Amino acid sequence: MMSGFPWFTQATFPEAIVAPLAVHLCAARLTYSGAALFDGLDLELAGGSFTGLLGPSGVGKSSLLRLLAGLTSPGISGELRGGDGQPLQGRVAYMAQQDLLLPWLNVLENVTLGSRLRGEKADAQRALHLLEQVGLADAASIRPDRLSGGMRQRAALARTLMEDRPVVLMDEPFSSLDALTRLRLQALSARLLAGRTVLLVTHDPLEALRMGDHILIMNGRPATLSALADLPGAPPRDPGDPAVQQAYRAILRLLEAV
Amino acid sequence: MTLRQAGRLLLTLAGLLLIWQGIVTLGELPPYLLPDPQAVMVRFWRDAGLLLSHAGVTALEIVLGMFCGTLLGCASALALSYSRRARRWLLPVLIASQAIPVFAIAPLLVLWLGYGLASKIAMATLIIYFPVTANFYDGLRHTPHGWLDLARVMAPAGRRWAVLRQIVIPAALPALGSGLRVAAAVAPIGAVLGEWVGSSAGLGYLMLHANSRMQIDLLFAALLTLAALAVGLYFSVDASLKRLLPWHSPNPENLDLD
Numbered sequence: 001m002m003s004g005f006p007w008f009t010q011a012t013f014p015e016a017i018v019a020p021l022a023v024h025l026c027a028a029r030l031t032y033s034g035a036a037l038f039d040g041l042d043l044e045l046a047g048g049s050f051t052g053l054l055g056p057s058g059v060g061k062s063s064l065l066r067l068l069a070g071l072t073s074p075g076i077s078g079e080l081r082g083g084d085g086q087p088l089q090g091r092v093a094y095m096a097q098q099d100l101l102l103p104w105l106n107v108l109e110n111v112t113l114g115s116r117l118r119g120e121k122a123d124a125q126r127a128l129h130l131l132e133q134v135g136l137a138d139a140a141s142i143r144p145d146r147l148s149g150g151m152r153q154r155a156a157l158a159r160t161l162m163e164d165r166p167v168v169l170m171d172e173p174f175s176s177l178d179a180l181t182r183l184r185l186q187a188l189s190a191r192l193l194a195g196r197t198v199l200l201v202t203h204d205p206l207e208a209l210r211m212g213d214h215i216l217i218m219n220g221r222p223a224t225l226s227a228l229a230d231l232p233g234a235p236p237r238d239p240g241d242p243a244v245q246q247a248y249r250a251i252l253r254l255l256e257a258v
Numbered sequence: 259m260t261l262r263q264a265g266r267l268l269l270t271l272a273g274l275l276l277i278w279q280g281i282v283t284l285g286e287l288p289p290y291l292l293p294d295p296q297a298v299m300v301r302f303w304r305d306a307g308l309l310l311s312h313a314g315v316t317a318l319e320i321v322l323g324m325f326c327g328t329l330l331g332c333a334s335a336l337a338l339s340y341s342r343r344a345r346r347w348l349l350p351v352l353i354a355s356q357a358i359p360v361f362a363i364a365p366l367l368v369l370w371l372g373y374g375l376a377s378k379i380a381m382a383t384l385i386i387y388f389p390v391t392a393n394f395y396d397g398l399r400h401t402p403h404g405w406l407d408l409a410r411v412m413a414p415a416g417r418r419w420a421v422l423r424q425i426v427i428p429a430a431l432p433a434l435g436s437g438l439r440v441a442a443a444v445a446p447i448g449a450v451l452g453e454w455v456g457s458s459a460g461l462g463y464l465m466l467h468a469n470s471r472m473q474i475d476l477l478f479a480a481l482l483t484l485a486a487l488a489v490g491l492y493f494s495v496d497a498s499l500k501r502l503l504p505w506h507s508p509n510p511e512n513l514d515l516d
Contacts, residue, residue, distance in 0.1 A: 069411050094411040100404045103505040104428050117413035117420050143505055163412065 020048030021166035022083030052208025055218035101144040150181035323382020331390025356388040382448035386441035397433025442495040
């Protein structure tokens with residue numbers, strides 16, 4: 001059944017050492033030049049689950065993700081805590097659409113940036129192991145400007161995993177890649193992020209279907225969140241599966257209905 | 259410098275010499291207005307020791323002025339970007355330092371600091387202070403948002419100094435580089451101006467001295483030495499910046515339309 005999709009046939013290899021952590025967001029509110037993009041929005045992420053967040057451009061997906069990441073800006077507010085009732089601060093890793101690699105550091109130094117910012121000693125051994133897992137073992141001492149787009153995003157993935165946080169927030173991390181590279185990176189990420197609470201903002205319904213335990217659709221103004229019911233099977237899902245394609249059509253219908 | 263670049267430079271110099279010689283020969287100008295290039299060359303040869311010792315003084319003034327101005331400029335830019343109070347108090351001083359012509363305060367500086375090195379260093383410092391500060395400050399203010407977001411998620415809010423050192427300052431170095439290139443081009447103005455107002459050594463002093471004795475060929479020899487010094491300074495600053503910031507490479511096409 002998986003033959004059309006070879007990268008998912010690799011043995012799963014959970015990298016997670018951290019305990020799963022649920023995320024609760026209550027009464028999230030974003031106003032932009034007087035108008036509310038969303039208001040009174042609630043979001044629950046089950047510990048260790050992978051959630052895909054879909055929605056039309058400009059609906060406020062990225063702002064919601066930034067709120068979860070603690071990147072507050074004027075006009076956005078919400079009550080945010082972890083499943084243990086403690087704040088999420090310091091327990092979140094963030095991966096953006098741009099790789100955000102620092103051009104003056106080599107790949108290994110980029111991967112260990114977090115510990116340097118916190119004034120901790122960087123665990124080079126672990127960083128090298130992660131680079132090996134994303135297939136960049138030979139690129140550790142290379143500067144990012146010498147890497148391809150796919151390699152750069154893999155380095156960013158290694159940097160995200162290096163943070164070893166229970167919650168990982170991803171904002172369209174694969175959207176600037178070509179189709180084949182994107183498929184490979186999705187598979188790699190799904191494998192390496194297993195066990196963490198992941199929220200993936202994406203434009204691509206198939207990406208959400210392939211990787212998500214849950215799919216949320218954000219729509220309307222002010223925007224509301226609705227979960228897609230009856231997802232066929234468990235991820236990773238084969239996009240060739242008729243049940244998956246049916247879900248794909250259902251998502252498109254929901255996205256079009258404003 | 260490649261062989262081809264050296265060849266182009268020689269060709270340009272030869273062309274300029276030819277034009278100069280043509281004006282002298284065809285214009286039948288009196289030698290006290292425009293000397294024969296050959297006479298200047300003879301001067302170069304005969305007074306090489308004299309020219310070199312004065313060039314050494316001027317070079318020392320320029321280099322020390324560059325050093326002080328860079329140090330002062332960097333410190334000011336950091337203060338400006340990290341303290342509202344500094345912006346309120348220092349910004350008017352910065353603008354005044356550029357608005358008041360150095361020419362106007364040169365006599366005062368010589369009066370205060372004497373005929374020696376100090377007044378020339380102060381002049382060169384003053385003239386490069388603005389371009390260094392303004393460029394570096396601009397660079398410090400324009401750190402890409404994504405990098406700062408990443409840092410905010412990775413490190414607690416109290417790690418501002420680490421973020422400054424690891425991200426904000428390195429990201430501003432190319433802008434500082436632009437400031438230093440301008441500084442290298444204008445620093446000789448400050449030094450020579452100081453020498454004109456009052457000194458007992460340096461190429462500016464030598465030119466005034468030669469002028470008052472109608473030694474027009476010596477004046478031209480000193481002028482050419484100064485030009486060589488200024489060009490040499492610019493290209494060595496440019497080359498060291500390229501070496502120090504290898505990750506910041508300009509577009510290879512350089513917007514050429516030909």
